[in-house]
Amino acid sequence: xxxxxxxxxFQVLKTGQSMTLQCAQDMNHNSMYWYRQDxxxxxRLIYYSASEGTTDKGEVPNGYNVSRLNKRxxxxxxxxxxxxxTSVYFCASTSEVLAYTxxxxxxxxxxLTVT
Amino acid sequence: DQQVKQNSPSLSVQEGRISILNCDYTxxxxxxxxxxxxxxxxxxxxxxxxxxxxxxxxxxRFTVFLNKSxxxxxxxxxxxxxxxxxxxxxxxxxxxxxxKLVFGAGTILRVKS
Numbered sequence: 001x002x003x004x005x006x007x008x009x010f011q012v013l014k015t016g017q018s019m020t021l022q023c024a025q026d027m028n029h030n031s032m033y034w035y036r037q038d039x040x041x042x043x044r045l046i047y048y049s050a051s052e053g054t055t056d057k058g059e060v061p062n063g064y065n066v067s068r069l070n071k072r073x074x075x076x077x078x079x080x081x082x083x084x085x086t087s088v089y090f091c092a093s094t095s096e097v098l099a100y101t102x103x104x105x106x107x108x109x110x111x112l113t114v115t
Numbered sequence: 116d117q118q119v120k121q122n123s124p125s126l127s128v129q130e131g132r133i134s135i136l137n138c139d140y141t142x143x144x145x146x147x148x149x150x151x152x153x154x155x156x157x158x159x160x161x162x163x164x165x166x167x168x169x170x171x172x173x174x175x176r177f178t179v180f181l182n183k184s185x186x187x188x189x190x191x192x193x194x195x196x197x198x199x200x201x202x203x204x205x206x207x208x209x210x211x212x213x214x215k216l217v218f219g220a221g222t223i224l225r226v227k228s
Contacts, residue, residue, distance in 0.1 A: 033214075033215075042204060044218070045215055090158050102147050109156070
């Protein structure tokens with residue numbers, strides 16, 4: 001099992017450019033999440049998807065959109081990148097069984113720089 | 116306003132000694148708490164958790180203590196090993212909000228050999 005995979009690993013964008021961060025999991029998990037990690041801030045939830053076909057906003061959704069393409073894949077799109085979106089982005093997933101312990105499995109992250 | 120706070124940005128401990136990482140929270144509705152460990156260039160990995168109905172949970176060298184009245188939890192690592200050097204995140208969840216986790220800012224632990 002690859003677990004949770006994310007592409008790309010690194011990306012540099014100019015202000016105003018758009019891009020999509022891809023996330024896939026092969027653990028048959030129902031729920032998937034996108035977080036951003038900034039120095040001194042911990043991880044903050046951007047969007048989550050409790051199941052295929054549903055998405056909801058987290059703590060910091062502004063400037064982002066998401067798509068739950070199928071059970072495996074959950075993508076994060078930046079329509080018009082801004083320097084404030086420079087961050088490390090993590091995708092995570094969990095199953096209904098793990099839901100009772102709130103344990104989430106994380107991908108390796110995408111380091112995004114917006115100039 | 117951060118609901119989960121880790122007030123120590125870093126901690127340095129000698130190999131073999133005890134490491135104690137602390138976490139405070141403000142939301143009394145949190146009912147589950149977790150610790151995650153993160154190495155550079157990797158995603159966080161789950162370490163240990165505790166339900167609000169307990170005050171202690173132990174897993175090998177790792178023990179988490181919960182003091183609900185003080186809204187405080189701590190992670191004890193005994194004995195500390197150089198491989199424990201990482202960033203440790205405290206996280207909390209509230210059943211009403213499902214699987215959403217609120218994370219602290221993290222503490223960098225350095226175990227010196």
